[in-house]
Amino acid sequence: MTDQPIDSKLNARSRIVEAARQLFFRQGYTATGMSQILKVADVRSGSLYYFFPSKAHVLRAVLETYLDLLEPNILRPAFERAADPLERLFAVLDGYRQLLQASNFELGCPIGNLALELSASHPQARPLIAENFEAWSIAITALIESFADRLPRDVRPATLARHVQATMEGAIVLARAYHSVEPFDQAMHQLRDYVERLLRDGAIQGGPSDRAAEQP
C-alpha cells in the first residue's frame, strides 16, 4: 500500500534505483545491504556494478529521483484536493500525515531520514539532500506568495515557508517516535493558528488598497 512491487518491465538500472529508494526509505542507507537491493530489484551484482561503481552512487541516483518525484508524488495530489493556496499548503502537510498512518509510522520524509543519517558521514550526498529540501521549500514559498498581500508586511514568504518545513519535519520525527499522529496534529494545529493570526494581523494592518498607496 505504501510502496509498489517493482515493475519488472523497467530496465535493470531503473529497477535498481527504485529498489534502493524503497529500501533506503524504510530502513535507512546504512541498514540496507547491496544484497537486499539486488534481491528486490531482481538483478545480479554484475549488472548493479555495471551501472553504479559503488553504493554511494546508487544513493546519488535515488536522491536525484526524489527531485523528480516532488511534483507528481507530493504537490500534485495535494493541489488536486484543494484550490485555495492556503488550503493547498495544508493539503501538502496532510499528505505526510496520511503516509504516516498508512505505513503504521514506518514512513515519514525520506529526505529528512537521509539528512540526519548521512549529513555528517557522507558529505558528498549533502548538496543533493539540501537541493531536495530547497525544491520543497520553494514550492511552499510560491503558495505563500500567492496570499502574501494578506500577511503582515514584515513576514517574508521564504522565511515562513522554512518555518513550515521545519515544523513539518519535526512533527514527522515525533509522530514516528510516539507511533501516533497526536504530536503531529498538535504541531500542525499551532502552525495553522499562527497562519490565521498572521492573516488577521495582516487585515488590521491594511488591505491591498492601503498597500498600493504606500509608495513614498
Next chain:
Amino acid sequence: MTDQPIDSKLNARSRIVEAARQLFFRQGYTATGMSQILKVADVRSGSLYYFFPSKAHVLRAVLETYLDLLEPNILRPAFERAADPLERLFAVLDGYRQLLQASNFELGCPIGNLALELSASHPQARPLIAENFEAWSIAITALIESFADRLPRDVRPATLARHVQATMEGAIVLARAYHSVEPFDQAMHQLRDYVERLLRDGAIQGGPSDRAAEQP
C-alpha cells in the same frame, strides 16, 4: 570540544555506555560497530558481553542515560543564562544552535537521530525514545505554563510546547542538511514571532483581573 574523551577512572560498564552514546550520536546506531565501542571504551568484548547481552541492550542503556542528561546538559545551562521563562525557552533552543555550530553541524539532537533511524526497525527502543521526547516537552510545557496567563485562553501550554519541539527538531534537520544555521534561524525567527503575537493577542483579550472575574 563537543564530546569528551572517556574518563578512564570510570568503571567498564560506564565507559561502554559513554563510548556508545558518543558514537551513536556522531554516526548513528547501525553505522557504529561493537568493535568501535570496544576501542573507544578501551574494553575487551568479554567485558562488554558480560554487562550487555546484545548491541540493542547497549542502546537501551544509552537512551536511559539521556533521560538523566536532560537536566544537567540541556536545561540547567540554559536556565543559568536567562531568568525569565520565555527567555529560558529560547535559551534552550539556542543551546542546540550552539551545538550545531560547535560541531560543524555534525551533532544535533541525539534523540531525533535515533527516532528516525530506529522507530521502524527497533520497536523495543521506541518507548524509551518517546520517553526522552516526553521529558523534554514536559520541561518546555512547565516554562510555558509560567506565562500562560499572558497567552490567549485557547492556547494550551502542552500543545504549544509540542509545536516548539517539532519546530526545533525540524530546524536541526535542515541546518545539518544545509550546513548552515540560516534555516534554523529562520524557523526560530518565525517561532518567536508567533509567541510574541500570542502574547499581544493575550494582552488584548484581557489581563489577569479579567480572567479572575471570568467564572460564571
Next chain:
DNA sequence: GTCTATAACTCGATAGAC
C-alpha cells in the same frame, strides 16, 4: 569481571566468462 581467540555470517566490491 576481564582476557584471548574465533565462530558464523554479512558487508561492499571484483573477476572473468558469455
Next chain:
DNA sequence: GTCTATCGAGTTATAGAC
C-alpha cells in the same frame, strides 16, 4: 549488459581460560 563465483574485511556474538 548480464551472469556466477568469490575475495577480503568487517559484523555481532560466543567459548573458555584466568
